[in-house]
Amino acid sequence: MRRLLAGELTRGPQGERIAQGLLLVAPALFATNMLVARAAADFIPPVALAFWRWFLVFLMMLPLAGPSLWRQREVLRAEWPVLTLLGALGMGVCGAFVYIGAHSTTATNIGLIYANSPVLIVLLAAVCFGERLRPVQLLGAGLAFAGMLVLVAKGDPGVLLDLRFVAGDLWIAAATLGWSVYSVVLRYVPSRLDGMTRFTAICLFGVAVLLPFHLWEAVTLGPPTLDLRTVGFVLLLAVVAGFAAYQVYGLILQTLGAARTGLLLYLMPLYNAGLAVLLLGERLHGYHLAGAALVIPGLLLANAATRRR
Template sequence: MKALLSGALMEGPRGRRIAYALLLVAPALFATNILVARATADFIPPVALAFWRWFLVLLLLLPLCGADLWRQRWAALAEWRSLLLLGTLGMGICGAFVYIGADTTSATNIGLIYAASPVFIGLFAALFFGERLGAPQIAGAACALAGVVVLVCRGDPDVLLGLRFVVGDLWIATSALCWAVYSVVLRYVPSRLDGMTRFAAICLCGVAVLLPGHLWEAMAVGLPSLDRRTVGFVLLIALVAGFAAYQVYGLIQRSLGAARAGLLMYLIPLYNAGLAVLLLDEQLQRYHLLGAALVVPGLLLANAWPQRRAARP
């Protein structure tokens, strides 16, 4: 397990096969974040949810790679700028801003805004690090994006015409943009730490960034109740949407690149709809099938041709 999580098994053709399989798993892990955010909005403050999510992930990581992190502490200190940036973006902003924005905006707006993050990931990767997607990949991404629009609009074009943007959308847009930057920095900024140890260092930075906001929020609105319901949801979001989702995403990036890994974001609304049908007794609708009919072939097309990299000047 440590070999897989550290990325040792992600090299070569075998690693790519593993990455493609994980590409279908990761969206389900990330989708639990949206479900938990909806379920806990009334009794867990947003920054508290983000802080305890990542604090528990850090506690989970320490038995696995705490000794390695201590042995490589000087290498980690030498990379403190990039680690702090990743912790601020991936755990601080992407951790808390979605929960804050969800208080005042709709699920439709969140889905549409976050659908832009793979576009930004591909753009940043191409502009700053020479990663390129050819015409088939662009066509596949466009097809998948169309499927996401169908899903979040529930197959009704009038939903787009009736959209009203509120302050919560600014929180979500900031989070989506920071997720794109996080993804590209994680993939292309070099590190002397192995994947799992680097992730632990990033979590440590993220917890440190979230702590002041958590303390301020606790003084302003109070702490969440320490009951079975709260503990259960925090454990779920930490284990699934924190530890598992981010580890799997990092492994996919290591093998397929930032742009292709970012395309999995298009599957999250599809998985979220499926989980809602299974867990929340929602009904399967025609727009679910139409969205799936666009998203899945789009992702297959986007990953059907070898990735090309632009020549460096």
């Protein structure tokens, strides 16, 4: 397990095969987060859910990376600005924002809007790190963005013309942008830490960023009720959508690169919508299908092979 988390098994031809197989697993892991976000929206405050999810992930990582983290404490001091940024984005924006948005939008919408992140990753990689985009990729980005607008407007052009939006969808759109920036920074900003140690450090800094907001929320809204339901949902998030999902995503990203990582993540909205119907009783509407019909082909086109300038 340690060899896998450290990236030793994702090098060379065998590593590529493992990473490509994990691309089929990653959407299901991340879909768990969106389903729990909606299912727990009425009884777990959003920042508390994000804080305890990532605090538990940090505790799970300590036996694996704690000694390395201590040995490289000087590196942590040197890299703290980037680690703080990654923690704020990965655990704060991509955590708490999703849980805030889940109060007023559906798990299906969360999945379909979040599906635009691979497009944003490709665009950010092109703007910031010199990946040349072809016209077909720009077309794909346009289709995916149009699909997101269909979802946010729920198929009603008047919503866009009158600037009437569901607050939850806007929170999810902000989280989508945050995840895209997180992915590009993780991929392209160098670090002297190995992948496992860096992830543990990001969890630590992310929890530190969330702590004051968690305390403020506890004072203003009250702490979450400590019962089996609350504990079960937090553990599910920590183990599946936290520990497993981020480790798998990080391994794929380091092995295949930003653009190829997004190639099969178009499965995420399909996994998410299917599970939301089966487990949460959500209904699919015409605008969901119209949005998916634009987003999914857009992802495929936008994630066509890129070239360096």
